[in-house]
Amino acid sequence: MRLTDFLPIFGWLKTYSRNDFHGDLFAGAITAILLVPQGIAYALLAGIPPELGLYASILPPVLYALFGTSRTLSVGPVSVAAVMIASAVNAPEISALQQPVQSAVILAAETGVLMLLMALLRLGGLVNFISHPVLTGFTSGASILIVFSQLPPLLGLAKLPCVGSLSCYTDTVRTANTATLITGFGAVLLLILFGKPLTGLLKKTAIKPVWITAISKCGPLLTVALGATAVDLWDLDTAYQVATVGPIPAGLPGLRVDYAIDPVHWRLLLPYAALIALIAYVESVAIAKAIAHLKGEKIQPNHELLGLGAANIASALSGGMAVAGGFSRTMVNFSAGARTQMAMLMAAAFVALALMFFSPYFAAIPKTVLAAIILVAITPLIRLQNIVHTWRYDSSDGIAEGATLLGVLVLGIEEGITLGIILTLVSYLRITSHPHIAVVGRIRGTEHFRNIKRHDVKTWRHLLLLRVDENLTFANANYVEEFITDQLQRQPDIKHVVLIFASVSYIDSTALEVLEGLNDALKNLNILLHLAEAKGPVLDKLHKTDFFSHLHPGKVFFRTQDAINELV
Structure with a gap:
């Protein structure tokens, strides 16, 4: 194995240029501007001290840069992982321990260990077990939960006094802290203005696109700075009871392993860590693939497990929370001109400098401003209309997407995603157990064979041509047999009977037994079974058995037309 196969960073470092450095430096600075407020906000969303989000923004990107295969993915705290951490920390058996910080750090460690174990077992294909509709439903449901969780800090309340009716929310707004409410909604308005309105206005000028991206993405940092300034100028925290972040320890985090020596704690958190690892991996790979497609690069899913696993272990060792690839930061990183992971190394360096020299200024940041940042960032992820679109195309996927969303809202994070995965697998098994089988005939004047229900074709009274459009397995073999029996009765x-196997790439042992039984039954009816257009690998496996001796005098035809020439 080459060194670059294990450490992809050495692959792009060989060709690293000054232009790459300039692009990465600018992108790193812009990403850090977004990473600092998001790190604090997502830590508070997870119900843990804000410094854990900042700690998770320093060492994890460095480890991912060493082992990850995406040159643009921004690894750090993300909203979905944060709400899953909150769900775990607030679980009765976990909250009873009264150690939220230790729980969050252990979750990061377990997430990393599980990812490395998956990489060792080469389970990168696990990403395929969560369908896009289920992931979308989960993201929408989790985003709705996040929105409701951020309403109390936005309004200056400890928690929502009630849920449900419109009058309930109206009364809640009336009882909210006025200063907090004004500050929060002012932050929301400013963040919205820094989005499409400002971007659209700047595009009408002569400003370069990269600078437009830089200016528009400064909204969160500017909002945080203005909020903290307002607290200092007008004593909003003491005079008007506007909740603030509070003191954040200055300096870089030290490496520690004392959290890892608690087997009971690890056992209780393991199911939650497994789900975080799965979702973090699937979401990160999806984002990495999307960006790689835009840049003409290639992602190695199994190697991504190594990069993300190392990043999470690094986060745990430095006292941070679980991390994953973030969509918004990755798009900012890409749009700002990032060429390689050097951009994230620089972003991590900027966050480290902020912790070392500016942490006293973080104490005055209003929590309502951080809630506004989360709300504006998370709202676009609520895609209810997508359920209707999915339903119109495939009702099974639509049901899975809708059920996942409702499951997350009603049952909880873990139960909702589990429900979605189960429904997807059930739908897949239902489809594969009822494969498409076409009775075909020949299009007149050609040697092409098509479905008799879709085309005007020639058929023969004593000959039945069947095209099986699915691999034959234990799940569908009996259905195929029943279909043939039904056609013979008609x-x-x-x-x-000629079975056209052009679309069959695999026949398992159960299906082979069914075929042999079908052949014997047809012989008793004085009907011969034949195969046509079977693929080489299928024939190779059949030759290892005595199937062909049982099939005789039935034959195997290279083309369907050869069967017509001999049997008609």
């Missing part, structure tokens, strides 16, 4: 004059 056409009593049939003397030959």
Whole structure:
């Protein structure tokens, strides 16, 4: 194995140029501007001290840069992982321990260990077990939960006094802290203005696109700075009871392993860590693939497990929370001109400098401003209309997406995603157990064979041509047999049945037994079974058995037309 296969960073470092450095430096600075307020906000969303979000923004990107295969993915605290951490920390058996910080750090460690174990077992294909509709439903449901969780800090309340009716929310707003409410909604308005309105206005000027991206993404940092300034100028925290972040320890985090020596704690958190690892991996790979497609690069899913696993272990060792690839930061990183992971190394360096020299200024940041940042960032992820779109295309996927969303809202994070995965697998098994089988005939004047229900074709009274459009397995073999039996009852004059295996790449042992039984049953009816257009690998496996001796005098035809030439 080459060194670059294990450490992809050495692959792009070989060709690293001054232009790459300039692009990465600018992108790193812009990403850090977004990373600092998001790190604090997502830590508070997870119900843990804000410094854990900042700690998770320093060492984890460095480890991912060493082992990850995406040159643009921004690894750090993300909203979905934060709400899953909150769900775990607030679980009765976990909250009873009264150690939220230790729980969050252990979750990061377990997430990293599980990812490394998955990489060792080469389970990168696990990403395929969560369908896009289920992931979308989960994200929408989790985003709705996040929105409701951020309403109390936005309004200056400890918690929502009630849920449900419109009058309930009206009364809640009336009882909210006025200063907090004004500050929060002012932050929301400013963040919205820094989005599409400002971007659209700047595009009408001669400003370069990269600078437009830089200016528009400064909204969160500017909002935080203005909020903290307002607290200092007008004593909003003492005179008007506007809640603030509070003191954040200055300096870089030290490496520690004392959290890892608690087997009971690890056992209780393991199921939550497994779900965080799965979702973090699937979401990160999806984002990495999308950006890689835009840049003409290639992602190695199994190697991503190594990069993300190392990043999470690094986060745990430095006292941070679980991390994953963030969509908004990755798009900012990409749009700002990032060429390689050097951009995230620089972003991590900027966050480290902020912790070392500016942490006293973080104490005055209003929590309502951080809630506004989360709300504006998370709202676009609520895609209810997508359920309707999915339903119109495939009702099974639509049901899975809708059920996942409702499951997350009603049952909880873990139960909702589990429900979605189960429904997807059930739908897949239902589809594969009822494969598409077409009775075909020949298009007149050609050697092409098509479905008799879709085309005007020639058929023969004593010959039944069947095209099986699915691999034959234990799940569908009996269905295929029943389909053939039904066709023979409808056409009593049939003397030959030709199974066209052009779409069959695999026949398992159960299906083989069914075929042998079908062949014996047809012989008793004086009907011969034949195969046509079977693929080489299928024939190779069949040759290892005595199937062909049982099939005789039935034959295997290279083309369907060859069967017509001999049997008609």
